Amino acid sequence: MSEERPLPEPDSEELFSLLGPSALRTLYGWLYRRRGDNAPTMAEVRLFMADALGEPQEHIDRRLRELRRYFDIPSVPTPPGNPRYPLRGWAANAPDSQNLAISSRVRAQVLAPQRCFQCGKTPKEDRVKLVVDHKVPQSWGGGNEQENLQPLCEECNAGKRDYFQTYDVHAESIRAAINYAEPQRRIGELLRAFDGDWVRTDLLGIVASAQEFQEDWQRRLRDLRFLGWEIEYQRRHYEGARVWTYYRVKKWRPWPASIRDAITAEERRRRSRERPSGA
Ligand SMILES: [Zn+2]
Numbered sequence: 522m523s524e525e526r527p528l529p530e531p532d533s534e535e536l537f538s539l540l541g542p543s544a545l546r547t548l549y550g551w552l553y554r555r556r557g558d559n560a561p562t563m564a565e566v567r568l569f570m571a572d573a574l575g576e577p578q579e580h581i582d583r584r585l586r587e588l589r590r591y592f593d594i595p596s597v598p599t600p601p602g603n604p605r606y607p608l609r610g611w612a613a614n615a616p617d618s619q620n621l622a623i624s625s626r627v628r629a630q631v632l633a634p635q636r637c638f639q640c641g642k643t644p645k646e647d648r649v650k651l652v653v654d655h656k657v658p659q660s661w662g663g664g665n666e667q668e669n670l671q672p673l674c675e676e677c678n679a680g681k682r683d684y685f686q687t688y689d690v691h692a693e694s695i696r697a698a699i700n701y702a703e704p705q706r707r708i709g710e711l712l713r714a715f716d717g718d719w720v721r722t723d724l725l726g727i728v729a730s731a732q733e734f735q736e737d738w739q740r741r742l743r744d745l746r747f748l749g750w751e752i753e754y755q756r757r758h759y760e761g762a763r764v765w766t767y768y769r770v771k772k773w774r775p776w777p778a779s780i781r782d783a784i785t786a787e788e789r790r791r792r793s794r795e796r797p798s799g800a
Pocket of ligand 1: 637638639640641642673674675676677678
């Protein structure tokens with residue numbers, strides 16, 4: 522792969538699927554505009570982080586580290602004591618750079634239904650443009666495998682972006698939750714990460730199905746209750762025409778050695794309580 526890969530535009534789908542959190546993308550966009558001779562100094566980056574992002578200055582190291590997973594942003598020691606940070610290109614070992622580009626064959630397969638999976642509009646009848654959407658954004662650990670891709674119209678795609686941005690502050694927790702093998706644990710860790718805040722049902726569904734599709738992931742909430750968790754829910758009507766359900770955790774329990782065994786044992790205990798012996 523000797524071909525030079527162009528840097529993504531700050532507003533591009535590629536950058537969104539790569540970075541997700543808007544703070545990172547904002548910082549990238551700024552470094553992108555100031556690449557070349559005009560690269561900002563450490564002091565400027567700090568000021569920008571505080572002004573544009575409202576982030577404490579100590580976050581700068583972490584943000585730069587996150588960006589450097591993907592991009593080559595060396596620290597150039599001029600002037601001394603106040604290094605510059607030029608955005609030079611892709612990092613040599615950018616983790617997703619090789620499979621970031623979805624092959625045209627997979628793209629065609631994903632778009633083949635010719636219908637937005639969210640609103641149902643079609644290019645033919647509604648003149649919408651369809652794009653390939655990552656169900657789980659790459660910045661949350663989602664990959665380019667076909668199961669994680671779906672056709673969305675541009676409008677739904679933009680709406681989803683805005684919605685996901687509201688979860689930026691939780692991006693790292695979501696990324697961590699998504700990686701667990703057991704769906705109960707993915708859901709539980711997500712609820713815990715929100716620390717008593719309400720989590721909308723579609724985010725729970727995405728995280729529940731992140732490793733393998735969960736047809737009936739609400740049952741996994743029941744499983745958590747079997748493990749001693751207390752989970753509340755609430756329906757809200759005021760977001761447009763749609764009624765959303767939200768969940769939050771009131772009390773959580775440490776994970777047993779085997780989640781499946783613990784749930785099975787609890788199921789058996791409850792069943793034997795319902796059917797008195799000797800009947
Ligand atoms: Zn749509």
